[in-house]
Amino acid sequence: MKAPASVPPAAASMRRGRAGVRRFGLFVLAFVVMGIVAIASLVRFTGRVERAEAPPERAVADGSAPTTAPSGLVIPVQGVRPDQITDTWGQSRANGARAHEGTDIMTAGGTPVLAATSGTIEKLFDSGDGGHTIYIRSRDGKWRYYYAHLAAYAADVREGMRVGAGQHIGFVGDTGNAGAGNYHLHFGVARMAPGERWYQGTPVNPYPLLAGRGANR
Known part of the structure; x- marks a missing residue:
């Protein structure tokens, strides 16, 4: 009965390299999955935030320059002269x-x-x-x-x-x-x-x- 042939050093090194690549790939995949789960959780959380209902007609000031009276006071309603x-x-x-x-x-x-x-x-x-x-x-x-x-x-x-x-x-x-x-x-x-x-x-x-x-x- 013949003794099993020994594995050449070069082949063993290649096998170890392929195993390392597989482990690295699994690590990257796990990291990507964790990132996707975290983003999905953030989206779900943001969606649950309650927002105050805007008043009727206009909701925010439109950024236009306010009107100033000769007295120096700003007219206190936007758009009114x-x-x-x-x-x-x-x-x-x-x-x-x-x-x-x-x-x-x-x-x-x-x-x-x-x-x-x-x-x-x-x-x-x-x-x-x-x-x-x-x-x-x-x-x-x-x-x-x-x-x-x-x-x-x-x-x-x-x-x-x-x-x-x-x-x-x-x-x-x-x-x-x-x-x-x-x-x-x-x-x-x-x-x-x-x-x-x-x-x-x-x-x-x-x-x-x-x-x-x-x-x-």
Whole structure:
């Protein structure tokens, strides 16, 4: 009986090489499969993220330059010109129970609301009268700007944040006592004394500041 022939060194080396290639190929295949599984999991996770429903009409500011009144204030509703604003200061409200202390700017629901000037958001407040509201104090602390009946706040708006003139802060709506479908921004301005809080101050007529008549501030 003959003894088995020994394997030549060169052939053994080739076999070891082929085995190494197979192991490397299996490693690469496993890595690719793991990557595909990870990506699929990420897609599934992203798909489950809930997104806030956009307000009606327009969902975001369109990037156009804001309109600035001669007083230096930005018209606080995107796309509205000074000559399109009506003076509603002092009009009767609540069947004569009170006088209107602001200017109503009529426009489509969901239109972006812009900061009239730079300052700090002092309060985000929901009330029966004003609905979703924003109170912004000017940088010098002497003025307070009030935005009411908003459909929603802009995504990044929060109390204590600084805003620049023309920055998108909310959307025109009909919340509070505006009346269903009566879309408009109630814009108010108040002169603030030292120590007065966001809900205080002496209201002044915003119309001259927005329409360019009697624009001293």
